[in-house]
Amino acid sequence: MLDRLLLEELLAEVRLAPSVHNIQPTRWRLLGDDTLLLLEDISRRLPAADPSGHDVRLSHGAAIEGLSLALGRRGLQIAQVEPLSDVTVSDGLQPVARIAVAAGGELDGLADFVSTRASWRGGFRAFDPAGEAALEGLPTSSTDLVLVRDPPAVIQIAQLADEAGFHFLCDDAHRAELLRWMRLSRSDSSYERDGLSAEAMAIPGVVALGTRLVLGPLFPLLHRLGLAATLASERGKFANSAVALFHRPDGEDSLASGGAFYRAWLAMTAQGLAACPVSVLADWPASNRQLVERYCVPMRRRLVNVFRLGLAAGAPAAGRARLPVAELIV
Numbered sequence: 495m496l497d498r499l500l501l502e503e504l505l506a507e508v509r510l511a512p513s514v515h516n517i518q519p520t521r522w523r524l525l526g527d528d529t530l531l532l533l534e535d536i537s538r539r540l541p542a543a544d545p546s547g548h549d550v551r552l553s554h555g556a557a558i559e560g561l562s563l564a565l566g567r568r569g570l571q572i573a574q575v576e577p578l579s580d581v582t583v584s585d586g587l588q589p590v591a592r593i594a595v596a597a598g599g600e601l602d603g604l605a606d607f608v609s610t611r612a613s614w615r616g617g618f619r620a621f622d623p624a625g626e627a628a629l630e631g632l633p634t635s636s637t638d639l640v641l642v643r644d645p646p647a648v649i650q651i652a653q654l655a656d657e658a659g660f661h662f663l664c665d666d667a668h669r670a671e672l673l674r675w676m677r678l679s680r681s682d683s684s685y686e687r688d689g690l691s692a693e694a695m696a697i698p699g700v701v702a703l704g705t706r707l708v709l710g711p712l713f714p715l716l717h718r719l720g721l722a723a724t725l726a727s728e729r730g731k732f733a734n735s736a737v738a739l740f741h742r743p744d745g746e747d748s749l750a751s752g753g754a755f756y757r758a759w760l761a762m763t764a765q766g767l768a769a770c771p772v773s774v775l776a777d778w779p780a781s782n783r784q785l786v787e788r789y790c791v792p793m794r795r796r797l798v799n800v801f802r803l804g805l806a807a808g809a810p811a812a813g814r815a816r817l818p819v820a821e822l823i824v
């Protein structure tokens with residue numbers, strides 16, 4: 495059933511799944527003709543932004559969902575995902591899960607949106623009636639979302655996102671790590687491979703040059719002058735947007751949450767909506783608590799992430815930085 499050629503074909507689709515900071519930590523090994531081993535490239539972890547490994551595990555979960563969608567196109571399916579724990583790291587690779595593949599899969603409608611889903615970090619245009627309808631379709635397609643539409647409430651969340659973002663930016667290690675994954679110039683040899691390109695972040699060329707200084711050596715001074723928060727503010731990006739709070743059962747393995755996270759995002763794409771996670775809102779305990787209380791996230795559910803979403807005012811970035819398939823097979 496599975497061989498190297500088919501795995502390469504599958505991974506060409508799987509690699510389009512989202513990953514935190516576009517670190518693409520997931521690697522694959524064929525264990526037999528119906529079994530795959532998912533491994534983590536531990537050199538790609540984010541000790542400052544993601545000390546618990548939660549976001550990296552969510553990213554693996556999204557990759558597994560990507561595999562499921564790609565298999566479905568070919569009449570195959572995932573029969574079992576067996577998470578592995580306490581497995582030793584070898585050659586910088588940590589086994590994460592054993593995945594059994596079987597015949598009998600079906601094409602999933604969301605598979606058609608794998609190639610067009612992308613993080614939208616540009617502006618939004620005002621909702622028109624079709625956009626309103628698309629938005630209303632979302633909560634019925636997923637029980638994992640609480641939608642916030644009211645513009646004053648969205649503005650309040652935007653302010654909270656700035657507070658949460660600034661909380662993390664004040665940590666030197668966090669900023670240094672973020673800069674390591676930013677690809678601010680096309681001359682960066684990894685621009686098309688991984689990380690966050692200036693284009694994907696919707697940062698104009700001149701501003702991109704300044705970003706390295708603002709997040710790097712100038713940050714302490716700008717902070718003392720009270721300018722750093724204003725310069726780092728992303729509040730404007732919420733103009734005309736709605737917000738979706740993505741929640742999953744308390745205690746759920748992030749591998750499973752990651753699959754649902756990817757499906758929720760694909761459902762937004764399917765509705766013609768552009769979206770981008772704003773993880774800081776879920777990661778900072780103070781903002782997470784506020785959102786859960788204010789927007790009545792159901793009991794025994796965990797606020798896993800938050801999306802800003804709406805109608806894109808512009809075209810998506812031309813290319814998407816991804817590692818070559820051959821590097822994903824180990």
Ligand SMILES: Cc1cc2nc3c(=O)[nH]c(=O)nc-3n(C[C@H](O)[C@H](O)[C@H](O)COP(=O)(O)O)c2cc1C
Nearest residue numbers: 512513514515516549552553612613771772773774
């Ligand atoms: C768990 C997780 C958290 C993310 N958090 C953020 C975020 O806070 N801000 C952001 O701009 N993008 C975030 N992203 C989006 C990734 O940066 C994005 O998926 C990656 O750069 C690949 O680009 P693409 O989504 O356009 O394919 C997150 C993605 C994942 C999987």
